[in-house]
Amino acid sequence: MIIKRYIAGPIEANNYLVADENSKEAVLIDCSETVEKILDDVKNSGLNVKYILLTHGHFDHVMGVNDMKQKLNAKVLINEKDKSQVEMTKTILSTFGIHVEKNPVYDEFIDGNTELKIGEIPIKILETPGHTEGGLCYQIADKLFSGDTLFKNYVGRTDLPGGSFSKLENSIKNVLYKLDDATEVFPGHNDMTTIGYEKKHNEIVQ
Ligand SMILES: [Zn+2]
Incomplete structure (x- = not known):
């Protein structure tokens, strides 16, 4: 499995390209802007x-979707519970002085029961509300893509609309910390970590 990280968008979110080497099938996890390097890497490989799997509906993770979806010919998947977040994108961006024609478009809703694969590798979808109501983490083989739920040493903020610290704490303790300690975690911002490291060193939820 190949994992490539691209730091993208106005708030430096991590977008990950995850590919199965055998079948050449891939997913893009979060999509913060049009990244030529992603398009080049996809083409060259x-x-x-x-x-395009969205971890949640915040603008800094979804604002590249409309253009990248077309260029990659990929389907955009998100939890229905974050629909309202996506539909705030245009309004929120206008407060930053950024004008976009329309809100990001998605194709299908997914949740913990949805079964997806790249090649023969299953993608497990974990429902992890707290940062937003519809927050999802994606477990692909022994790697976890944690969006803004879990960061290295820290957790996602819960003071924005739809946020709840008690739900976030529950998601981290009872979903993510149940995973194997060796699981490598690729968060929505900043550097990677592991489940075992966070259980010992996270400043907010241990
Ligand atoms: Zn967020």
């Missing part, structure tokens, strides 16, 4: 990006 002959990848077929099946899905």
Whole structure:
């Protein structure tokens, strides 16, 4: 499995390209802007990006979707509970002085029961509300893509609309910390970590 990270968008979010080397099938996890390097890497490696998987609906993770979806010919998937977040994108961006034609468009809603694969590798979808109501983490083989739920040494903020610290704490303790300690965690911002490291060293939830 190949994992590539691209730091993108106005708030330096991590977008990850995850590919199965055998089948050449891939997913893009979060999509913060049009990143030429992603398009080049996809082309040069002959990848077929099946899905753009959104960890949640905050503008800094979804604002590249409309353009990248077309360029990659990929389906955009998100939890229905974050629909209202996505639909605030245009309004929120205008407060930053950024004008966009329309809100990000998604194709299908997914949740913990949805089954997805790249090649023969299953993608497990974990429902982790707290940072937003519809927050999802994606477990692909032994790697976890944690969006803004869990960061290295820290957790996602819960003071924005739809946030709840008690839900976030529950998601981290009872969903993410149940994973194997060796699980590598690729968060929505900043550097990677592991479940075992966070259980010992996270400043907010241990
Ligand atoms: Zn967020």
